Amino acid sequence: MVSYKELGLVNTREMFAKAIKGGYAIPAFNFNNMEQLQAIIKAAAETKSPVILQVSKGARNYANQTLLRYMAQGAVEYAKELGWEKPQIVLHLDHGDSFELCKSCVDFGFSSVMIDASSLPYEENIALTKKVVEYAHQYDVTVEAELGVLAGVEDEVASAVSHYTKPEEVVDFATRTGCDSLAISIGTSHGAYKFTPEQCTRDPKTGKLVPPPLAFDVLDAVMEQLPGFPIVLHGSSSVPQEYVDMINSLGGKLPDAIGIPEEQLRKAAKSAVCKINIDSDSRLAFTAAVRKVLTEKPGEFDPRKYCGVARDFMEELYKHKIIDVLGSDGKA
Numbered sequence: 335m336v337s338y339k340e341l342g343l344v345n346t347r348e349m350f351a352k353a354i355k356g357g358y359a360i361p362a363f364n365f366n367n368m369e370q371l372q373a374i375i376k377a378a379a380e381t382k383s384p385v386i387l388q389v390s391k392g393a394r395n396y397a398n399q400t401l402l403r404y405m406a407q408g409a410v411e412y413a414k415e416l417g418w419e420k421p422q423i424v425l426h427l428d429h430g431d432s433f434e435l436c437k438s439c440v441d442f443g444f445s446s447v448m449i450d451a452s453s454l455p456y457e458e459n460i461a462l463t464k465k466v467v468e469y470a471h472q473y474d475v476t477v478e479a480e481l482g483v484l485a486g487v488e489d490e491v492a493s494a495v496s497h498y499t500k501p502e503e504v505v506d507f508a509t510r511t512g513c514d515s516l517a518i519s520i521g522t523s524h525g526a527y528k529f530t531p532e533q534c535t536r537d538p539k540t541g542k543l544v545p546p547p548l549a550f551d552v553l554d555a556v557m558e559q560l561p562g563f564p565i566v567l568h569g570s571s572s573v574p575q576e577y578v579d580m581i582n583s584l585g586g587k588l589p590d591a592i593g594i595p596e597e598q599l600r601k602a603a604k605s606a607v608c609k610i611n612i613d614s615d616s617r618l619a620f621t622a623a624v625r626k627v628l629t630e631k632p633g634e635f636d637p638r639k640y641c642g643v644a645r646d647f648m649e650e651l652y653k654h655k656i657i658d659v660l661g662s663d664g665k666a
């Protein structure tokens with residue numbers, strides 16, 4: 335048993351309370367590799383932003399759970415080396431799908447876990463979430479739960495259709511499970527294709543898709559039921575068109591890739607939404623950079639030359655999210 339406290343990590347409790355009061359959101363960035371982690375930590379250290387490092391099932395399969403945890407431990411030391419005296423870093427399990435997995439993460443030094451039982455019937459979601467909460471809270475590890483279903487595909491989490499969270503269920507769910515934060519479904523979705531062209535309109539000038547707005551009425555109703563309770567938004571990449579265009583112009587094929595407009599995320603961040611999950615945008619930044627370097631220098635064969643540029647692209651992206659979208663800069 336390793337406590338996250340020994341590793342210099344923190345849980346989300348105080349971070350979320352401050353974020354709700356301060357009208358900003360904490361960035362939750364997924365990581366799978368060293369360059370991504372370096373970029374996240376550099377961006378957070380430079381902007382003095384609290385940050386949540388997320389490990390998904392796909393990341394565990396790709397990079398190995400043990401290795402990722404040691405990388406997060408190393409990230410705390412790296413942040414200090416960068417001059418961030420008291421780093422506010424959470425290591426979070428993204429989309430945990432069983433009690434055993436959540437328990438293993440708690441035992442291994444994660445400071446926060448998500449139990450995503452949102453695809454189960456309501457009472458089963460409550461029972462499983464409660465079991466995880468009871469275990470995690472013994473070690474002061476915070477727990478995120480989910481009500482409602484997001485559409486889209488993210489690693490191994492997939493659903494064809496979304497079901498908005500039912501505001502009339504949230505009080506009962508939060509009370510009976512004891513969860514610390516709640517991921518809700520208001521129209522965001524995982525991946526780089528968040529809406530079909532049929533769900534969108536087209537900008538007559540640019541021909542680009544314009545996505546439908548998020549269901550802020552559902553968010554408002556949830557906040558009315560659970561005043562001051564931490565709300566989480568998954569699937570919140572904005573799919574920057576500059577990266578999509580770069581990728582497409584350099585031989586890629588991402589037709590009609592589309593995300594959540596940043597002004598909607600800005601609006602959400604000012605509310606009780608205090609954790610915003612972003613993964614796909616960094617994949618796009620990474621891919622755009624690699625395509626650019628390899629197109630411009632076809633003879634390049636040193637991965638450091640293109641992964642280094644990818645790291646710079648991601649760092650810029652993370653800083654932009656922190657400063658211009660979530661407003662978490664200077665809060666750690």
Ligand code: 13P
Pocket residue numbers: 364428429488523524525526567568569570571572611612613614615
């Ligand atoms: P995106 O695919 O929009 O980046 O969402 C990531 C996410 O929600 C991870 O849980």
